[in-house]
Amino acid sequence: xxxxxxxxxxxxxxxxxxxxxxxxxxxxxxxxxxxxxxxxxxxxxxxxxxxxxxxxxxxxxxxxxxxxxxxxxxxxxxxxxxxxxxxxxxxxxxxxxxxxxxxxxxxxxxxxxxxxxxxxxxxxxxxxxxxxxxxxxxxxxxxxxxxxxxxxxxxxxxxxxxxxxxxxxxxxxxxxxxxxxxxxxxxxxxxxxxxxxxxxxxxxxxxxxxxxxxxxxxxxxxxxxxxxxxxxxxxxxxxxxxxxxxxxxxxxxxxxxxxxxxxxxxxxxxxxxxxxxxxxxxxxxxxxxxxxxxxxxxxxxxxxxxxxxxxxxxxxxxxxxxxxxxxxxxxxxxxxxxxxxxxxxxxxxxxxxxxxxxxxxxxxxxxxxxxxxxxxxxxxxxxxxxxxxxxxxxxxxxxxxxxxx
Amino acid sequence: xxxxxxxxxxxxxxxxxxxxxxxxxxxxxxxxxxxxxxxxxxxxxxxxxxxxxxxxxxxxxxxxxxxxxxxxxxxxxxxxxxxxxxxxxxxxxxxxxxxxxxxxxxxxxxxxxxxxxxxxxxxxxxxxxxxxxxxxxxxxxxxxxxxxxxxxxxxxxxxxxxxxxxxxxxxxxxxxxxxxxxxxxxxxxxxxxxxxxxxxxxxxxxxxxxxxxxxxxxxxxxxxxxxxxxxxxxxxxxxxxxxxxxxxxxxxxxxxxxxxxxxxxxxxxxxxxxxxxxxxxxxxxxxx
Numbered sequence: 001x002x003x004x005x006x007x008x009x010x011x012x013x014x015x016x017x018x019x020x021x022x023x024x025x026x027x028x029x030x031x032x033x034x035x036x037x038x039x040x041x042x043x044x045x046x047x048x049x050x051x052x053x054x055x056x057x058x059x060x061x062x063x064x065x066x067x068x069x070x071x072x073x074x075x076x077x078x079x080x081x082x083x084x085x086x087x088x089x090x091x092x093x094x095x096x097x098x099x100x101x102x103x104x105x106x107x108x109x110x111x112x113x114x115x116x117x118x119x120x121x122x123x124x125x126x127x128x129x130x131x132x133x134x135x136x137x138x139x140x141x142x143x144x145x146x147x148x149x150x151x152x153x154x155x156x157x158x159x160x161x162x163x164x165x166x167x168x169x170x171x172x173x174x175x176x177x178x179x180x181x182x183x184x185x186x187x188x189x190x191x192x193x194x195x196x197x198x199x200x201x202x203x204x205x206x207x208x209x210x211x212x213x214x215x216x217x218x219x220x221x222x223x224x225x226x227x228x229x230x231x232x233x234x235x236x237x238x239x240x241x242x243x244x245x246x247x248x249x250x251x252x253x254x255x256x257x258x259x260x261x262x263x264x265x266x267x268x269x270x271x272x273x274x275x276x277x278x279x280x281x282x283x284x285x286x287x288x289x290x291x292x293x294x295x296x297x298x299x300x301x302x303x304x305x306x307x308x309x310x311x312x313x314x315x316x317x318x319x320x321x322x323x324x325x326x327x328x329x330x331x332x333x334x335x336x337x338x339x340x341x342x343x344x345x346x347x348x349x350x351x352x353x354x355x356x357x358x359x360x361x362x363x364x365x366x367x368x369x370x371x372x373x374x375x376x377x378x379x380x381x382x383x384x385x386x387x388x389x390x391x392x393x394x395x396x397x398x399x400x401x402x403x404x405x
Numbered sequence: 406x407x408x409x410x411x412x413x414x415x416x417x418x419x420x421x422x423x424x425x426x427x428x429x430x431x432x433x434x435x436x437x438x439x440x441x442x443x444x445x446x447x448x449x450x451x452x453x454x455x456x457x458x459x460x461x462x463x464x465x466x467x468x469x470x471x472x473x474x475x476x477x478x479x480x481x482x483x484x485x486x487x488x489x490x491x492x493x494x495x496x497x498x499x500x501x502x503x504x505x506x507x508x509x510x511x512x513x514x515x516x517x518x519x520x521x522x523x524x525x526x527x528x529x530x531x532x533x534x535x536x537x538x539x540x541x542x543x544x545x546x547x548x549x550x551x552x553x554x555x556x557x558x559x560x561x562x563x564x565x566x567x568x569x570x571x572x573x574x575x576x577x578x579x580x581x582x583x584x585x586x587x588x589x590x591x592x593x594x595x596x597x598x599x600x601x602x603x604x605x606x607x608x609x610x611x612x613x614x615x616x617x618x619x620x621x622x623x624x625x626x627x628x629x630x631x632x633x634x635x636x637x638x639x640x641x642x643x644x645x646x647x648x649x650x651x652x653x654x655x656x657x658x659x660x661x662x663x664x665x666x667x668x669x670x671x672x673x674x675x676x677x678x679x680x681x682x683x684x685x686x687x688x689x690x691x692x693x
Binding site: 049050051052053054186211212213214216217218219221222223225226241242244245246249252253254255270274275276277278279280318 | 408409412415416419512513517518519521530531538539540612613614616618619622653654655657658662663665666
């Protein structure tokens with residue numbers, strides 16, 4: 001066989017070609033020096049079908065709207081943003097499989113919106129840490145706020161413990177409340193709420209009692225009757241999905257509508273004015289997250305107007321604008337951090353930029369919550385004044401108008 | 406006390422109506438159709454759909470019954486008939502499969518997790534009955550459970566068609582030899598159970614709301630009622646259903662609310678141990 005000898009020139013050419021090939025193939029995702037023609041990739045993994053679909057779809061739509069808004073302004077750091085969605089049906093195992101597939105693919109995401117439930121986020125957070133990809137979600141589990149364990153995960157949410165604490169601050173502030181009853185489901189949500197409830201009222205002057213209902217019951221009248229028999233000054237009730245309207249109906253049947261009642265943040269995320277009727281809404285105080293209560297047009301800032309126009313252009317709203325605004329915020333918080341990064345964009349640099357985010361201006365509607373990320377805190381929220389407890393009157397501009405006291 | 410009792414009776418009425426649906430298919434095909442809870446929940450969602458379009462109640466009921474009969478006929482054709490003569494109870498698996506499909510279809514088509522179903526009748530939210538509070542829809546549920554279960558009980562005991570249906574349940578081959586058209590009977594029974602399940606949507610929905618996850622729960626509770634009352638007995642379904650509903654609410658009211666399911670299953674196990682054929686079921690000698 002006639003083999004041509006490798007000359008010095010030929011060796012140099014092969015070396016150069018190899019270097020060029022490696023440069024072209026390698027460095028996927030965040031750690032490459034990207035030109036402005038390479039788009040930034042955002043991946044949403046969430047339950048677009050399944051039990052949390054209404055929330056997941058709204059968050060996804062809010063995020064999409066934010067991406068379109070940023071792209072219409074030229075993108076971030078001159079790069080357009082590409083948005084992809086994957087449906088995990090709110091199943092954490094499926095979420096991990098889908099995310100793994102994307103992380104091992106050719107185009108690694110620059111940001112992952114890790115679902116809307118804590119279980120999905122908890123499943124995806126270790127993968128994000130391993131791959132140094134920034135993730136964000138509206139998950140409320142305090143376990144997720146562990147920058148040591150999940151350094152690349154951030155939550156745009158108000159921790160569940162602080163939601164109850166905000167209610168405790170509100171009730172203590174009224175000055176005339178002696179007894180408060182908690183009505184909560186016998187599941188993880190109820191366990192968390194009961195623990196937070198006990199912690200929030202410990203050391204205060206208000207006596208408390210907890211009443212739990214089975215999650216699969218279709219009538220909570222007996223539980224509300226027991227609660228009313230305790231004669232509390234206020235009731236704090238929490239429930240997800242169908243539990244919220246069943247609580248309203250049962251509260252009326254149990255004759256407990258005379259007792260002022262706070263619907264917890266999860267229960268209040270349901271369209272209470274549509275699911276409840278007449279007497280069921282009497283003395284009912286919803287926990288209103290930022291951007292849920294009606295904002296006068298004059299008080300809406302430029303970003304809020306852009307957000308509102310964008311989500312409305314997608315069709316009728318299926319839930320509170322607040323849920324959409326969380327998706328919008330997921331993108332805009334990351335984009336603002338990205339804009340602060342100098343030089344190449346890497347997951348590590350974006351994470352550091354997010355940890356040094358500036359304080360929210362008092363007049364701003366975004367970020368939704370007034371908290372700040374830091375190296376030790378990866379969860380927004382924590383300020384009781386972020387929440388309003390009020391009776392609901394009507395929907396206006398898809399927002400909830402508060403009934404004057 | 407009266408409010409609790411009425412709540413228990415209304416809840417039990419829902420379980421009774423699921424169990425009556427089970428009995429319709431059991432009598433003709435010896436199939437416990439676990440999709441029955443799904444039929445009822447599908448009926449609640451379709452009721453909301455009809456209400457949004459402003460259909461009057463009569464048209465809504467006709468539409469629901471037709472839709473239910475069609476769905477049940479499809480179920481019988483593709484999920485039951487091919488395995489009808491097998492003795493390994495495969496139909497238990499296929500009917501659970503149909504239930505899952507129904508839930509999946511609702512999830513795909515419905516944009517919201519929970520929907521309020523308006524009651525078509527009285528605009529009054531709650532009525533005072535004997536000092537207790539009850540909604541008009543709950544009174545209708547109790548009334549329908551009593552009327553439907555007693556009339557079907559009478560039908561199976563005292564009419565030619567009902568006796569023929571019971572005959573099918575006892576011995577399908579012997580009924581065929583006696584000239585009973587078993588195929589047609591089976592189809593009609595399935596379609597009737599589907600029509601009943603869907604058409605109850607306007608009555609069940611105002612109490613339970615339209616919620617997909619409710620389908621499996623109703624199917625399970627309906628089965629417990631069926632076993633407690635006696636498989637094949639609609640009188641048993643009525644007594645068993647109302648008893649189970651009342652046990653649930655009284656345990657929740659007077660003991661610990663989280664024990665209510667435990668109490669029901671305690672009753673279930675006790676009946677199975679002491680009277681395996683159920684309270685109103687007939688004990689049959691096994692022929693070898």
